[in-house]
Amino acid sequence: MSESSAATHAGHHREGFVKHYFFSLDHKMIGRQFLFTGLFMLVIGGLLAMMVRWQLGYPEEPLPFMGGFSEDFWDGESWWAQTAPFGIVTSEFYNTLFTMHATIMIFFVVMPIMIGGFGNFLVPICIGAKDMAFPTLNMLSYWTFVPGVLLMLLSFFVPGGAAGGGWTSYAPLAAVPDYAGVEGHWGVTLWCISLFIIGFSSLMGSINYITTIINMRAPGMRLFRMPLTIWSLFIVAILLLLALPVLTSALAMMVFDRLFGTNFFIPDGGGEPLLWQHLFWFFGHPEVYVLVLPAMGVTSDVLSTFARKPIFGYRAMVYSMCAIAFLSWVVWGHHMFQSGMDPVLGTAFTLTTMLIAVPSAIKTFNWLGTLWGSSIRFTTAMWFALGFVSLFTIGGLSGIFMASTPVDIFIHDTYYIVAHIHYVVAGIIFGIFAGLYFWFPKMFGRMMSETLGKLHFLLTFVFFNLTFFPMHFLGVGGHMRRIYNPEQYEFLQPWQEMNTFITMMALCLGASQIFFAINFIGSLIWGRRAEDNPWEANTLEWDAPSPPPHGNFLEDPVVYRGAYEYSSPEVEEDWLPQSVYLEPAVAGEEGHD
Amino acid sequence: MAEDMSATVTLEPALEEVESEVRPQGPPPFFPEPPGGSGGDDRFGDDDDHAGPPLSNAYLGLLIFLGAETMFFAGLIGSFLVFRVAHEVWPPAMLPRLPVGVTGVNTLILLASALTMRRAKIAIRSGGQRELVRMLLVTAGLGITFLLVQGYEWLRLLQYGLTLASGVYGATFYVLVGCHAVHVLGAVIWLVSVLWWAARRRYTARGSAGVALCAMYWYYVVALWPILYGLVYLY
Amino acid sequence: MLEQLIELMNRLNVNMLNWLPEAASTYAPAIDEVFYIIYIITGLAFLLVTVVMFWCLLRFKARPGRRARYSHGNVALELIWTIVPTIVFLGIFFYSQSTWSIIKYPSEFPESSVQVRVVAKQFAWEFHYPGPDGEFDTEDDKMFDGDMVVPVNQVVGLTLRGSDVIHSFFVPEFRLKQDILPRRDIPAWFNATKTGRFETPCAELCGPGHSGMKGWVNVYSDAEYQAWVAEQWPAPVDTGVEEMGQEDMPQGGVDPMDQEDSGQADTAQ
Ligand code: HEM
């Protein structure tokens, strides 16, 4: 079948509906499948977050919209009546909510959208290839991902409910079913199995991305001419390839502990709970960079395009991503400063963590350098990219506090961490939006509404900061994370108003996403037809028709320059696509080689 | 450059070397042949009879996959070492020792299979299809023997009371060795399918990538074992 | 210098760190100082980035007839913003390190005059006192559910012991937090500088009852503390907080004073 997809690339050959929309081998369709799955999970993850916030803002009050249920319903045996009696979130359900919220957002929203969605759509087309190196493997990657999703969702409905040990599932709480305080051991077990499965999905993706980028670049597409999005995805694929198997091995041990009587992480049987933490964070820290690097890449591309200016310090951007990738293997212990790990190790990990902050700083300054002297077109995508930069600045700077061991003594496991996480990980959603508004025309052949888009940005940016910035204050006040009811603590009484405020802002933040949904779905159906290159951008995907056909390009592209030749003096327009060939005479005497 | 920019001179490019990298000049387009990127009809590369670029897609893909496998075992081996180093007495009291001798012989069997695999590969390179089949048969036989011996030893250890629940000693032993056995099993299945094709004369002197890929995985699985043997049985 | 800055921030009402719980242990001010310094450094960095960014957004909006500057970078600038952050971050590292080692390196723990074993279990704290003999796991041990009593201005040595899952002992006012691992004893210490009653939540998710798992540290004045000890161990023991040099083995809060208890022989060196 590989020959057939290669041979038919030019003509849009007819396939059956099922083959086209479900079992497509086309990287663009697989990308869209990941994108839609991720967006669907974003809705679920968001709703879970709203319930978490509700409980914190209005502890042990019934959730909204619960009045419609009758007394009989609450007396009944239905799943909801059991899980949240009278609409009140129980502490068991609360633990499930924040655990699943984080798990879903990280593994089922950011990863599939960024890596599965943008990665699949963009990697081949941006390097001028017709498809991935292994199209079948690519399809399998999606169809391995789906059972993982289903299993994770299904786990809400098994006896005992879904996993409730935090997205970090520290042992022995997660390794010994009895400690969870619910009857039934399925929650964490399914959590492990689901992550185990999507590990395979991700592995197939990584193999594909790396092979494709190494072997299938168009003529002239040198590594150092690739757009930074592709660089970030390349590095991320390598990180995932090497990090996820470690989690897989830990998950396997966890499942054995839970089901087959081993004692890897259970001290009563001679096991070592800290081993789980080491393995988890050895995976986990590279993982957070897996999440953020593509957002950085997308932001770089969007910024440069709409600043009409070459990215500032392209090589430095690439090298700092590489530096981040290397250093991310030796910083995991900064999640374990207070864990009982030898405090001398804590010292070593602070040092490495301080070092990894340097490339992040470089990237931020280079983004500013890109803006300096630019000629900015304020599109929605640009706004979201700028939003990402400012949120990442805050998130990166708040990381410095926690990297400092003495300060971390106090703020570890408080809302300060929650604020940090959200400024970086939820900030990544800004990168996702930037990418969506930017590539929507290419992906779906229609334009999104800029007016609705800007409204969406404004509301999201304002409510995001109103939701998450005050969490720094809670953290400084000592407010622990993962607690069910802050009112149980006297020293937190004064913070309850702040909690309520945050909850209201969070609800508004959630509600603002309606504008995105309207815009997205509306534009899919009624959007203005997009030209091939609506943003006047340089990279190869804009050479292809919108949306690109099977095989992507009408003519095999050849690459003559880097991705960021905006406002080049060589041409009159302020953009100069990578594939445009210029006669040396036109280039003028500026040339040097 | 626009006149009104003069206020911002600080950001003038001080060195031009970045640009020179980005903008090469002149026709015909000066580009290095992208490795494997222009491999004729086989741009998708999952064709076994790939010839040309230094590392075909399939080969590269398998190498990358082996990177992931290595990290998986690194996780397990690291965990094993954590426990091993923490215990002075190993095996802990009351637990059976592992059959070092039998497994040593078994190790030799597995190592021998790598040699026969290699001979299979050499054979097909010069077109020896018959020899290929024979050598693959021997290799598969050795692999299966290895698995059977391992299985038998497991049964005996279980009789002696070493189970998954026998502390971290039992757990690390069965999980580490078991994961390797699963990989050998996978390799044997792959090998048998290659054998099936080989018997149908699918491979030729110039089209033997299918054999080479399988061989690479086989070598990996074989090479992993002595490390595990050294750690789990001898250390 | 630092004080003036803090003063200024307070006056401008931008001081997030005003929200810190009162500092009630010897090392709390040291931690807060690191906190402040990082706060100021990162605050300045944040201001710098934000101001430059806003300036760019206002100044470099696309206008007809103006072209963006065609520049691929500036090595000198990039070197500056690589080297300066590196130096700053390393500075923060060294500055943090001294405070960290004093608080958490067991080798640098100060001698403690009161010894308490904290046992964490789903979902409560138990505080064990060694009693007059200064040794744990003897007859005169006493256990208190959820309430710990310590004297002010004295080093309290803690042994954190877990029983089921991981918990974390957190006293916000002391800036003390330490995870507790099952079947492991982890040492910790504090020296309270204020009397009062401080809440000690569990800071590590430990199950459905995690929220609400809390206890209290009651910091008594010397006199109150001695009275409390006398009340708890009413034997004719001449209790009193030790002022003389203590042996280097784990010490009880209550000095045995070599009196009548036969178990004393082995404590005395
Ligand atoms: C400037 C760079 C950064 C530094 C110095 C930094 C530092 C830290 C430290 C020290 C912690 C552990 C705090 C604790 O638990 O006590 C932490 C937690 C965390 N960081 Fe970062 N970080 C940085 C960037 C990022 C990025 C880019 C991401 C994600 C994209 C990220 C995601 C997270 C998450 C998710 C956690 C919380 C994990 C958990 O406990 O659930 N961080 N960070």
Ligand SMILES: [Cu+2]
């Ligand atoms: Cu980290």
Ligand SMILES: [Cu+2]
């Ligand atoms: Cu607890």
